[in-house]
Amino acid sequence: MTDPHDIGAAQGEPGRNLPPLRLHVPEPPARPGESADFTHFDIPAADAAPRPDEAAQPATMRDMAYGLVRVLDEEGAAVGAWNPKLPPETLLRMLRAMALTRAFDARMFRAQRQGKTSFYMKSTGEEAVSIGAALALSRDDMCFPSYRQQGILIARDWPIIDMMNQIYSNKGDRLNGRQLPIMYSAREAGFFSISGNLTTQYPQAVGWAMASAARGDTRIAATWCGEGSTAEGDFHSACTFASVYRAPVILNVVNNQWAISSFSGFAGAESTTFAARAIGYGIAGLRVDGNDVLAVYAATRWAADRARANAGPTLIEHFTYRVEGHSTSDDPTAYRSAEESSLWPLGDPIARLKQHCIGLGIWDEERHAAMDKELAEYVRDAAREAEKNGILGHGLHHHPMESMFEDVFEEMPRHLKEQQQQMLDEWKAAGL
């Protein structure tokens, strides 16, 4: 028997009966040079997940947070209760939007490597998460994205030249060269200004949805964050607000397994799923195969219908894999097994939809190759066009230097006017 008040025991002196405490620091299954292993993932059959009613009470559907909503099976057939039964033109639109996103990413990644801009982030392997959701939402629903949902803009047919102008911070950049590349803002596309601070958009989306509800509007909001940043307080504040006011909002967690070099275990994945975060808040939670664009579409549609019916928010975990580095500033070979992306058990979202379309007889390999070629040329031509507006780093002439003082406030206050004038005077005095 141990006396818990024994001072010697409390100070860790030897000779006591208590086992020493141990700190658990998570470690991913595989590091560089090691074999990747995903056998610990439980991947249910594509038709295994039941589809609850859109108005179901969250308490009646908790199993959904631990299962996996899937539609496309291993042969590419659409099966099960979640099959959205989309018409061929929608399927081909999805396919094209995902392929265009990948082509855009390839071109802009290369532009960064060529020194034309400072930074880029690819969404390779995660295209379905953005595009499935964007096509399931109404065009006027408001999106509060994270930094890897460029697919939303592409699915909403936003001009890619406008995106490129932002990436190049050139004179066509509507944001006047103020934002890091890919931190788009496109109000007309229902796309909120992206922040570099993580998950701040979560409570903002809930607030937008609450406003829409309070005003008797019909539009809903959707937001995205990574699994890593579900650890932020903003995530939990947002879930509380969404639950309390039954806000018409869809809370998406893109679980791509990696937050820069930290595997999902550092956000709690060793102990539970991210969809299961919903349970504690009394929110409907769905866990979805994020590499199955039909499953993403179906789940988003379910959540959107639920929100529109005033049945409350939904938290959707998209189970996927970040195939590339976090950004152009990252080198994933330094911290994870190189085998991982090729062994990812849920495949590639474009290849899976392609297989499905071929199986339906509405698509074939030749048309796919032709589409890829056409899209590569399309983004190349757009990039050339955008580059006519300039690229980053070619002097200060894209935006007048004094423009940095604009838009801090609606009207420039006295102290900013003075600083602006001082800067101009100094450059003039220096003969520049």
Place this chain on the structure above:
Amino acid sequence: MTDMQQMTMIQAINSAMDVMMERDPTVVVMGEDVGFFGGVFRATAGLQDKYGKNRVFDTPITECGIIGVAVGMGAYGLRPVPEIQFADYIYPALDQLVSEAARLRYRSAGEFTAPMTVRSPFGGGIFGGQTHSQSPEGIFTHCSGIKTVIPSTPYDAKGLLIAAIEDNDPTLFFEPKRIYNGPFDGHYDTPAKSWAGHPDAQVPTGYYRIPLGTARIVRPGEALTILCYGTMVHVVEDTVKAMGIDADIVDLRSLIPLDIDTIEASVKKTGRCLIVHEATRTSGFGAELLAQVQERCFYHLEAPIERVTGFDTPYPHSLEWAYFPGPVRIREAIAKIMKD
């Protein structure tokens, strides 16, 4: 003006929100305990009854969530007036205020804005201990893109709050809670005064505004300039009166934007300057004032600029009146400045 009414600062603040909710259907009031109960200081009393729960509602206890939600509501097209129950509780909202609300117009080149007014009681003198007494205004004046406004009378509180709500940029409206119900001269051991009979407690019942960025000359004088705001305006005023010194007392009312013209004219006239605030000293707003006065008025100064501020310690509960920059410390500073 017609339809004047005797009001406490609480009543004036309540009236400002009432007037704005009546005029603008996009104005919404939110915060911990602000709805049915009407706020722990009663500032939002009656508003939910009058305007309904869609426009005046209680929130969960997460300041990060309150401000984040207000950013989203602003993006939708509403004009939120969130309350942070005590300024000491504002820190969990810092990221949403500083990185989001304050930067949204800039980073989106005007596509999205955050036209919110964050009301929050601040300052000490109520035996609130270190978590109900702080003056964090200097944290926010250091950040670009957010305005900071602090009233010192019921009349100013209403006119400034209306201007802040109408402003399309995020504004922090810090309310000196020690003077919510009456002016305070710093003599903590004398009976509390009410606003009754105070000339600045006569407040129009309707709409009026005081533009942000305009200071107020509390008392014109020639001997020295005293820059202050909030509760300290009254402490300074009473101390100056007791000393019989001809001070030019400037109530800043707004730190960002700052009415530097009024400050500069005053110091050039008097040649001497004292800065008084309750917030901690190092990197406090007084340091900024001191720098700007020095930059603009150096050749007019006849004595070093002095600061009387809170000490760089947490606000100590039982030693509150040793911490508070009260009459003794202000008198000593004035004497020092006037010595030569």
